[in-house]
Amino acid sequence: MTTCLIGLDWGSTYLRAYRFDARGQVLEKRALPYGIRHLPEGGYPAAFAQAVEGWPDAPVLACGMVGSRNGWREVPYLDTPTGVDRLARALTPMTTPDGRRLHLVPGLRDPVRPDVMRGEETQIVGVMAQTPDIARHGCLLLPGTHSKWVTLREGVVTGFATVMTGELFGLLTQHSLLGAQLPPAVDDTGAFRRGVDTARDSGAAGALSRVFSARTLMLDGSLPPTSVPDYLSGLLIGDELRMAIAAGWADAHTQVHMVGEGPLCDRYLRAAERFALTLRAAPDATTSHGLWCIAEAAGLTSTHATA
Amino acid sequence: MTTCLIGLDWGSTYLRAYRFDARGQVLEKRALPYGIRHLPEGGYPAAFAQAVEGWPDAPVLACGMVGSRNGWREVPYLDTPTGVDRLARALTPMTTPDGRRLHLVPGLRDPVRPDVMRGEETQIVGVMAQTPDIARHGCLLLPGTHSKWVTLREGVVTGFATVMTGELFGLLTQHSLLGAQLPPAVDDTGAFRRGVDTARDSGAAGALSRVFSARTLMLDGSLPPTSVPDYLSGLLIGDELRMAIAAGWADAHTQVHMVGEGPLCDRYLRAAERFALTLRAAPDATTSHGLWCIAEAAGLTSTHATA
DSSP: OOBOEEEEEEOSSOEEEEEEOTTSOEEEEEEESOOTTSOOTTHHHHHHHHHHTTOOSOOEEEESGGGSTTSSSOOOOEESSBOHHHHHHTOEEEEOTTSOEEEEOOOEEETTTTEEESSHHHHHHHHHHHOHHHHHEEEEEEOSTTEEEEEEETTEEEEEEEEOHHHHHHHHHHHSTTTTTOOOOOOOHHHHHHHHHHHHTTGGGOGGGTTTHHHHHHHHTSSOGGGHHHHHHHHHHHHHHHHHHHHTSSOTTSOEEEEOOSHHHHHHHHHHTTTTOOEEEEOSOHHHHHHHHHHHHTTOTTTOOBO | OOBOEEEEEEOSSOEEEEEEOTTSOEEEEEEESOOTTSOOTTHHHHHHHHHHTTOOSOOEEEESGGGSTTSSSOOOOEESSBOHHHHHHTOEEEEOTTSOEEEEOOOEEETTTTEEESSHHHHHHHHHHHOHHHHHEEEEEEOSTTEEEEEEETTEEEEEEEEOHHHHHHHHHHHSTTTTTOOOOOOOHHHHHHHHHHHHTTGGGOGGGTTTHHHHHHHHTSSOGGGHHHHHHHHHHHHHHHHHHHTTSSOTTSOEEEEOOSHHHHHHHHHHTTTTOOEEEEOSOHHHHHHHHHHHHTTOTTTOOBO
């Protein structure tokens, strides 16, 4: 089969490689543990060589932290509002040591808040291509270590905001007094819901004004020590939803489409049920599709087809 | 001089001992590094023996984490509303291995939020005794790792709330992406004020919806990496003031009296200037005075005077 494009999703902790045919179908994919924080001996060139080893010569498009300040080459952010065409015109080309042509996708910057993302812009392009109605008028949620709330209008990212929910959860459970000396966590959906409701009911003060309750309730005996992590998870995810409504990123009249699946997304779905917020799962596996769309808009897929 | 009482302020990281005369004056004080997390060989009895070594036999009153679940003996919390008389009636007596009579002050529990404190209740008693007008109708702020906002009416603690501002600052600057790989901090009052204003202007969404700006502004070049800690300090202290107003712990019509002094309290004073909030410094060194007041209310100071 013809290889028309190689796509790389290169983040802090992972490197995923995709080989595409001329119709944008993924012929082969690889996952390597070489995020930019965990490079092998030989650094970027060695990781890159392994990712594309044995694959035909075709244009390579890469997104994610590989284009950050600590990446292979720093690619300036592109300011919102931005659609796929502006992204495609802003690729940074470079030649790798093994002679391949690599194009780096810029991250996005919302100059109003200000805020930044790298990698998610490509996921968003993939979602927009698959669901035109969301692209026309939508609110996307990409949950994770650094959750993103994205506003879409007429196929353009008009603005976005980052909430450090996942990272904060890690800090509180691993390093704070609240999480210290706890026995191993046990699933407790009731404790999760209790945390969500506490955040929702914290009003304009917000859940940080209530986070110490994780300790108080535990000392009280009304929250088992093994359930503190689920309570904190509910409190922080609930607070993210609370602040999304308070900040106007989401409202009761707009469906929020969540990108992803798995246990974390399930938590967001369960939390949303406690709010006047309609949260739907959007199609996943969108980064590879986004890479293809950006490459197509940049004219990379038509010129270099090789056997 | 007659020793009428020995007071111990025994927290997680420190142990302070006071020897009082019959009028409540401190004749001698000692500071030992034996917080309950850093006990010497021999544990509580050894730390206690060193703290009172060579002092005459007199009743000993101790407050703080020494009465917590991980303390020498767990003392149940006393529910608010509570004044000095109820505290004095709820002391837990014990006899130490060297035969001294030790009384432990209970911590307080606000059953409505719920919330807890240990040690601060004694500081508050000290403030109330020194400033009757604040005791009658006041709002106290005790800044720290776990800041406390306390409501006082007619000499009684009617309720309180904990905000983990100091601990969160430590987590974000030492363990998060925002604080990782930064050069040593440099004082930047402008960055602090910018953080305060960002929190103030975050409205009902709150400063957690803005905390990622610490990274964005740094990547932008508009916040020097050495100023990120001051920016985060402003953001978190500003958010504490924002939530105190949003939660109704403080309002524009009530003076807030802050217990303490030094660089941290200076930060709160500077932050309050950016809000419609009147923050005043209350007298410090109140824990020793509070110990005396509780002992007096409990009748401990009249019966055991020894030379």
